[in-house]
Amino acid sequence: MPENSAGTLAPQPAAKLKIKPPRLSGTLYRGREGMWSWVLHRITGVAIYFFLLVHILDTSIVRISPQAYNGVIDSYKQPIMGIGEFFLVVAIGYHALNGLRIILIDFWSVGARHQRLMFVIVILLWIVLIAGFAPEQIRTIVLEIQGHTSA
């Protein structure tokens, strides 16, 4: 037996609805933070990917000879590379934190409802990570400028 007869299925007045319709309903990935979080996720993913391709090749030089490997690694100890490493960590930091947010949206029963709050948390944690890493890396870059290329 249906619980309501057809007569009581008339639309309820909007004021009685508990959930307010969002500004763009059902469009988590269109416009606003939903879309920008995705754009940034995509850009950082591609950047890390190309780094990884080069990184596997440079590590493989360890099989040629110790001198060859040390030579390549010494070029990593230049100030310009120090700046590159900084941006690599910044990119991975965002991709990892937002990746966890995506996982929560998909698997946590109320994840999609809290996606905006989680994006704010992602950005805050990202800033904390950058603030924690930057002084360390600036110290490294300064030492590299002064010519300390090895331990």
Add this chain to the structure above:
Amino acid sequence: MTTTIPAPRTSYTPPKRRRVNWEKWGWLYMRVSGLFLVVLIFGHLFVNLVAGNGVRAIDFAFVAGKWADPFWVVWDTLLLWLALIHGANGMRTITNDYAHNPLLRRLILLAILASTVVLLVLGTLVIYTFDPCPANAVAGSLPDFCPVK
């Protein structure tokens, strides 16, 4: 011949499909590997970039020291396979999104697949055929535990 007509309220049952839903497993892989990669990558970055003297401590002897420990051998193997397949699968998605020309798309996908296979084999060989005390080494570039020549 009799035709059975399902009861009017029977819900629609989709025909049984036997094909594997690769797209679904790929989607799941991105999420599961992502969880592992958070630990693997930040551990890798901390040990190689931040701890001690950071990047300035890295040289042949540093790598030899790490790979003398099975812990880091397993760590780097997992990192290599999980990260490269995750990245390559992500690049596949992006290619499907933007490369509208079918020929171009096939070429890019093929290049991604080929480079992934080559780099997985290369990276794995590098870890497992690594010789910490090679004969062609210049004095002073070897880790402490190598016999002195």
